[in-house]
Amino acid sequence: MHPAPSAPMTGPTAAARPAGSRPDATTAAVRAEGLTKVHGRGDAAVTALDGVDVCVGRGTFTAVMGPSGSGKSTLLHCLAGLDTATSGRAWVGSTEITGLREKQLTRLRRDRIGFVFQSFNLVPVLTAHENAVLPLALAGRQPDPAWFDEVVGRLGLGQRLHHRPSEMSGGQQQRVAVARALLPRPDVVFADEPTGNLDSRAGAEVLSLLRSAVRETGQTVVMVTHDPVAASYAERVVLLADGRLAGEVHAPTAESVLSALAALGG
Amino acid sequence: MLRLTLAQVRHHAGRLLASATAVVIAVAFVVVTLVGGSTAAATVRAALAAPYLPAAAVVEAPTDVPPADADDPFAVPPSLAGAVDAVRAVDGVTDVALDTTTYASVSTGGSEGEDGAATTAQFVPVQPVGSPLRWQQVGDGRLPERPGEVAVTERVGAVPGDVVTVQPEPPLATAEDEEPAAPAPQRLEVVGVLDTGGDPTASVTPRLAVTADQVAAWGSSTSSEELRVAAAPGTDAQALASAVAAAATDALGVPVAAQTADDATDAVVSETTGGALQLVSVLLAFAVVSVLVAGLVIANTFAVLLAQRTRELALLRCVGASRAQLRRGVLLEALATGLAASALGTALGIAITAAGSAVVARTDAPIPLQGLSVPWWAVVVGLVLGTLVTVVAATSPARAATRVAPLAALRPLDVAPLRSRGGVARLVAGLLLAVPGAVALTWTSLRGELLLALAAGVPTFLGVVLLCQRGVPAAVGLVGRLLARVGGVPGRLAARNSVRVPRRTAATATALLVGVTLVSTFVVGAASVRATTTTELEAQYPADVQVVDAGYFDGPGLPEDLLPAVAGTPGVTGAAAVRGALVDLGDVTEQPLLGLPADVDGVVRSSTAGAPAAGEVRVGPGYAFVNGLADGDVLTATGPTGTADLVVRVGGRNDLPVVAEADLERLAAAAPVAEVWAAVADPEGRGAGETVDALTTTVSSAAPDSYVAGAVLVRQGLDQVLDVLLLVVTALLGVAVVIALVGVGNTLALSVVERRQELGLLRALGQPARDVRRTLLWEAGLVAGVASLLGVGLGVAFGLAGTSAVLASAAPVVLDVPWLQVAAVVAVATLAGMVASLLPARRAAAVPPVAAMAG
Incomplete structure (x- = not known):
């Protein structure tokens, strides 16, 4: 496991602390302050994120929602170190990732962040097993056997470990992707529309797996979705509109999320 | 569809052209070969045609002797000199040049009594100033104007102001007992260096130009003659050739042939460039290999490019494009790509040849490349070959890619299948070609049947290439x-x-x-x-290096102090002096016989080459066969100072019979040293070359009448x-x-x-x-x-x-x-x-x- 933050946070003052951030900064898994992302320049400039402050507590399951073009994918990319913000700051655990160089970002992604993508994104030439342990292999580490067995058992992948992605159904592929995200015990798992390419039954399975990872092992999960049913598996829904925070729903249900989205005027 | 294709080509232009690099290179190779060959041929022709350019007809020297001398074995055909006036009198002739070419020994070196090594050189005549048939050009200095002056080619290695010494050959004998004396050596002053243009023979034979009188004066056994005839503009060359031939025949009383200057040029060019044409065809064979490999590469590239566009092709099928339309579109794309790449390759090939020609012109390398001659057919071959290869290579991928089902546009892109189909046919065909081919190849090559082995090698290679698809x-x-x-x-x-x-x-x-x-x-x-x-x-x-007495067995032999000089040369690990004498051996009289000393064993590379036992004569298998000898026969040897019976041993590597030195001493006391054998360190390595050079230097001063072999x-x-x-x-x-x-x-x-x-x-x-x-x-x-x-x-x-x-x-x-x-x-x-x-x-x-x- 990763060490706890070694030094108390000195950055944000109480006044500057975002309103929606209930958990204390020291227990935050992911945090952003004034995160802004502008694509293009001059007249062609498009502001995808406009001063977003957000804080995700450890061991929580957060969904990010919003209409198309609200900036939810950009937010995810910037928080995960896949994309660099134009201004503002972001932290994963106690590490400020804005300002990190490409090599450090690569290490951070490898060691402390897990990803689940809409299109599964398994490496086609590797088996399920090899795909699942890929981040560990990239780091030159061996998976903890007990943890491996637990994750694989929980995801029901035992029978399929030596198949290639092309020999598996979409739901199975996505479960391998979830295993790949969970195995290194990252600070946070980012899921980008993880049910977008799945039928509702397979989608429900994957969401339940993510939720149980949060409840039973204290994993932090941040998920971008536009599906209110998917969002209802989360503990908290953060709403975005036009690149700004536009509200939150706690203990969401599909109905409460729908009405909150409707209230955005979407 | 055409518009769509062109849009495709434009859109993918970069990627397509990058993929067509293979064609560019292959076409450039072919074009370099063709244009280079053509340029070389043009250069050679220009150089060789120079003497004939101002001439209209060329009269060849007669080969028959006059009928009156038919019984005289020493009679020679008459000289063309006797026909000059008759030819000059022919209608339309403006000038006649008698070109006598001869060979003589030339040494350079300048100062008195200190001449360098002599080489045989060709002497050509220079016509007097004002003659339309004067053709030589000088690069430096001037042409000779009077006897005693000479212009040389660079190969001679002299500059204006130098002096060369010429030893003309003796003239032909005219009677049985006559041994004509060679003319006295002559010293000539170098006044110019000839510009030989791209003449490929210029770098082989040293050539000297002197006045026509000078060559004629030497008139030796190595002379050859021809008459170059200049004519007024507008004269029919063919008719002139017939007329001058008739006039010369009348004048000399023997048949004389003449041809037009153009025909004479063709004859001399084809004589010289036969080898060059062969070289071009060999180069072309290699160029064809490149083209074939380029075809393989292009086929593969197209397959990949089209696989990436599967969805797009399927979409076209969805909106109503027929399979044939798609295929035509793809092939058209290949045609455009191939044409562009071939044009690029042709231009590149011409540029490379031009650059090569320019470099050659600057460095006086002995390569006949001057200027640039781009024949239209070289350009056509380049363009057609490159385009054809591209289109043919694209045919199979095009057929495969356009077989796509319209539905594929609606499905997510499949992961490429991990197994390819259709391999079985290839496997079977490959085995059918390769296995019998390999057996036939082994069989024929072991028996040294080159043509059959070639015939077996081709299917073997094709079969193996097919099997590679699997393997x-x-x-x-x-x-x-x-x-x-x-x-x-x-x-x-x-x-x-x-x-x-x-x-x-x-x-x-x-x-x-x-x-x-x-x-x-x-x-x-x-x-x-x-x-x-x-x-x-x-x-x-028998040995790595043999210093051999040139006056073999007839004279004083090699000097006695040669052995220590050879042994002391760096790189020589051992040396032995081998004496030799002429003896009567069995039925053979005056047989050269070598006597090997005991220490020769340390010099030779094989035990069968060492000194024979006393009382034995060792002969090579060839000698034994020719003289009907067998192992164990006894031969009586009689030399100047003694006689001995020797037992024949067949074996070893000498072409000459050998005995132990002591036996030779008995037959011919104090026989001279016939050869010095030497062993060198690392005989197969590069250092051996230096050792040989050092030995040659040693030997040429210590024993001038000898040569180095081995x-x-x-x-x-x-x-x-x-x-x-x-x-x-x-x-x-x-x-x-x-x-x-x-x-x-x-x-x-x-x-x-x-x-x-x-x-x-x-x-x-x-x-x-x-x-x-x-x-x-x-x-x-x-x-x-x-x-x-x-x-x-x-x-x-x-x-x-x-x-x-x-x-x-x-x-x-x-x-x-x-x-x-x-x-x-x-x-x-x-x-x-x-x-x-x-x-x-x-x-x-x-x-x-x-x-x-x-x-």
Whole structure:
């Protein structure tokens, strides 16, 4: 496991602390302050994120929602170190990732962040097993056997470990992707529309797996979705509109999320 | 559809042209060969035609003697000098030049009594100032104007102001007992250096131009004559030739032939350039190999490009395009690409030839290249060949790609299938060609049947290439498994990726394999020829170096102090003096006989070449056969000072019979030294050449009437020829290898485009950019390495078979595989493959992690 933050946070003052951030900064898994992302320049400039402050507590399951073009994918990319913000700051655990160089970002992604993508994104030439342990292999580490067995058992992948992605159904592929995200015990798992390419039954399975990872092992999960049913598996829904925070729903249900989205005027 | 195709070509122009690099290179190679050959031919023609340019007709020297002298064996055909006036009187003739060419010994060196080595040179006449038939040009100084002056070619090695000494040959004998004395040597002042243009013979024979009177005065046995006839403008050359022939025939009383100047030029050009044409056709054969390899590369590139456009092609089918329309569109695309690439290649080829010609002009290398002669057919051949190869290569991928179902546009893009179909036909065809071919090749090459072996070699090679389609992916997979163990994640990914689309891997590897096979065939062939001849040489020469008395057995022999001088030469490890005398041996009178001292055993390379036992004479198998001798026969030898009965031993490597020195002493007391034998350190190495040079210097001062021979000399000469030949052949086949490597780079570059999302994923999961690059590097190295390993294996087999087929009928073949060179071929091809992956690898590493999110 990763060490706890070694030094108390000195950055944000109480006044500057975002309103929606209930958990204390020291227990935050992911945090952003004034995160802004502008694509293009001059007249062609498009502001995808406009001063977003957000804080995700450890061991929580957060969904990010919003209409198309609200900036939810950009937010995810910037928080995960896949994309660099134009201004503002972001932290994963106690590490400020804005300002990190490409090599450090690569290490951070490898060691402390897990990803689940809409299109599964398994490496086609590797088996399920090899795909699942890929981040560990990239780091030159061996998976903890007990943890491996637990994750694989929980995801029901035992029978399929030596198949290639092309020999598996979409739901199975996505479960391998979830295993790949969970195995290194990252600070946070980012899921980008993880049910977008799945039928509702397979989608429900994957969401339940993510939720149980949060409840039973204290994993932090941040998920971008536009599906209110998917969002209802989360503990908290953060709403975005036009690149700004536009509200939150706690203990969401599909109905409460729908009405909150409707209230955005979407 | 045409508009769509053109839009496609424009849109993908960069990628298409990059893929067509192979065609550009191959076409450039062909065009360089054609234009270079044509330029060389034009240069040679211009140089050789120079004397005939101002002439209208050429009268040849008669070959018959006058009927009155028919019974005189010493009679010679009359000189054309007697016909000059008659020819001059012919209507339309403006001038006549009697060109007498002769050969004489020339030495340079300048100051009195200190002449350099003499060489035989050709003397040509210069017509007087004002004659329209005066044709020579000088680069420096002027042409000779009076006897005693000379202009020389660069080959002579003299500059204006120098003095050369000429020893003319004696004139022809005119009666049986006459031995004409040679004229006294003459000293000539060099007044100019001739400009020989692109005459290819200028670098071979030294040539000197003197006044016509001077040559005529020497009139020796080596002279040859012709009359060049100038005529007024508008004269019919053919009619003039007939007229002057008739006039000369009347004047001399023997038949005299004449031809037009154009015909004379054609005759001399074809005499000189027969070899050059052969060279061009050999070069063309190599160019064709490059074109074929380029075809393989292009076919593969098109297959990949079209596979990437499957969805787009399916979409076109969805909106109503017929299969035939799609195929036409794709082929049209290939046509446009091929035409563009061929045009580029043709231009490149012409530019390279022009550059080469310019470089040659500046460095006076003995290569006949001046200016540039671009025949229209060279351009047409380049364009048509390149376009045709591209279109033909694209045909099969086009058919496969356009078989796509319209539905494919609606489905998510399938992962490329991991198994290719249709391999069985290839497997069967490959086996049917390769197995009987290989058996026939082995059989015929062991028996030295070169033509049959060639006939068997072609289907064998084709069969093996077909089998490679099956075997290469398997071999790559096998080696890849090893790599996966040591290469970490990048290694494992590279190993799996390299067999992802087996057909693609096979095609990429086959292109490289063809080139590597041919290169290593020549490498192994050259080594085996070397080994075979080395063994043959050892059988022919008893010692590494032999200093042989030129006045063999008739005279004082070699000086006694030559032996210590030879033994003291650096690099000589042992030397022995071999005495010789003429004796009557059995039925043979005046048989040269060598007496070997006991210490010769330390000099010769084989025990059968050492000194025979006392009372024995050793004769070679050839000598024994000719003289009907058998082992154990007894011969009586009678020399100037004694007689002995000697027991015949057949064996050894001498062409001359040998006895022990003591036996020779009894037959011919105090016989002179006939030869000095020497052993040199490392006789097969480069150092032996220096030792031979040092020995030649020693010998030429210590014993001027001798020459140096021996196995080492022949081997040095042979090595030089083989080395140059191998270098040239490797360079020529190198073009094919480069084209194949372009193919490796192409395939990788296209696969990077295909795997964009996957590469993004690896970056998102935390693979450093360095490792992404490493994956591509491993992948290229794996395919190139396996291809070159297989190619080298095949090349070794073909090289051994080829050597055996060429040499088996002449000598017992010694096969030799130069492992170091063979390993170097593998290493270079593999490394070059990795270098070819650098650009695609950089592009792969530049894929941003966000690309994983796309789609």
